[in-house]
């Protein structure tokens with residue numbers, strides 16, 4: 284679901300095709316629970332003057348819907364999750380009718396439409412209420428008339444007294460099912476790194492409680508945790524794990540430099556395999572769900588378009604380390620969530636990734652050197668952060684390839700990049716032997732993410748858009 288934020292309570296769908304999953308709903312709920320007015324709205328219609336307004340709305344018991352009526356409009360809604368009483372009033376504020384509503388499975392009334400100008404309000408009777416509302420647009424403020432006998436929301440004392448009075452008057456129904464909405468907590472191991480940093484920011488932006496670790500890079504608020512010497516419980520308070528919500532421990536820490544793993548196989552194996560597995564076991568023993576980031580280097584790159592069931596064929600020490608963890612998890616913990624990635628890129632010239640490297644080379648007048656025959660599926664780091672949270676919230680287990688479904692020859696992508704930047708660059712191809720690598724790289728490293736896309740409906744940002752965003756973030760001087 285692609286959206287943009289109109290204000291902290293309102294998201295607007297950014298595409299003509301709007302699809303919503305239960306994970307999107309969970310995320311709306313998480314945001315509502317952290318809002319001042321404890322509400323959230325996703326507008327599926329594009330603009331205030333659209334003829335039909337369709338919204339997914341989240342309210343909580345603290346939400347005050349001041350009784351109001353609409354002139355010349357109808358309003359309908361059906362409940363997605365939770366329970367509420369719709370209250371219909373006469374012109375003087377006397378309750379005329381109470382409509383006890385719940386989702387389809389609750390056995391209550393799940394759909395309601397009012398077409399006359401009747402004063403109405405909602406009393407939410409579950410932790411969270413999610414409903415789909417349809418009304419005719421455009422939205423004209425004067426066509427909604429607020430009841431003069433009901434307090435304005437700016438007066439919290441009067442609002443509280445008013446709601447209590449209504450609750451006393453309406454008939455209490457015996458069942459008030461708990462909503463299925465559950466929050467989650469995230470611990471990002473390696474939150475100073477490229478992917479970890481974005482994942483921590485994404486989790487927090489969605490309103491989840493999230494903390495992160497770093498081993499050497501100083502960054503405010505991160506917990507120091509070195510996989511070589513530290514155990515999880517020595518660094519992260521066990522109270523973080525003692526909670527009803529699921530806790531996900533996303534391991535984005537590694538020494539992922541292919542040649543460093545070749546040069547120092549023992550030290551890197553301690554970090555990347557032995558102590559990573561120890562940390563995952565420690566997390567699981569605390570009741571948390573470990574999530575591991577693996578890589579397409581588990582393949583030799585002769586064939587490409589690898590799936591989750593293709594056999595491992597690593598050609599580097601780094602690849603063997605990743606393959607070892609994948610194999611261990613498959614045989615010992617098939618319920619752990621493993622995310623296998625191809626090359627991750629960003630759109631921020633201030634961060635270190637492939638596009639900034641190419642850009643700096645061109646600034647320095649150097650050629651853009653690309654490995655011959657490298658075919659890959661570069662993927663935006665923001666998409667990976669989203670995919671990790673999405674996968675956790677959907678309780679995915681086992682191994683998933685997570686990658687953009689576009690794939691490019693490396694030199695071809697470089698050409699497209701400099702076309703979009705409007706800069707000349709000399710792009711040259713060299714084979715692996717000429718590049719002076721210590722260890723081997725897979726050439727056809729692109730992976731097939733259809734299993735993940737099928738499970739989540741995730742859309743990946745096209746590379747053209749990522750490169751345009753990169754260009755947009757360069758200053759005018761830098762573009763010279």
Ligand SMILES: NC(=O)c1ccc[n+]([C@@H]2O[C@H](COP(=O)([O-])OP(=O)(O)OC[C@H]3O[C@@H](n4cnc5c(N)ncnc54)[C@H](OP(=O)(O)O)[C@@H]3O)[C@@H](O)[C@H]2O)c1
Nearest residue numbers: 473475476477478497498499500509510536537539578627
């Ligand atoms: N980026 C990609 O293109 C890509 C592609 C495929 C797979 N992956 C996988 O995704 C994961 C994250 O990649 P990334 O690009 O975000 O890596 P990165 O930018 O190099 O970040 C690595 C993180 O690991 C931490 N770390 C390093 N050594 C550690 C140690 N001994 N103990 C604890 N933490 C340590 C670093 O902390 P300090 O900053 O404090 O050192 C940093 O937070 C890795 O597992 C990588 O293999 C990445």
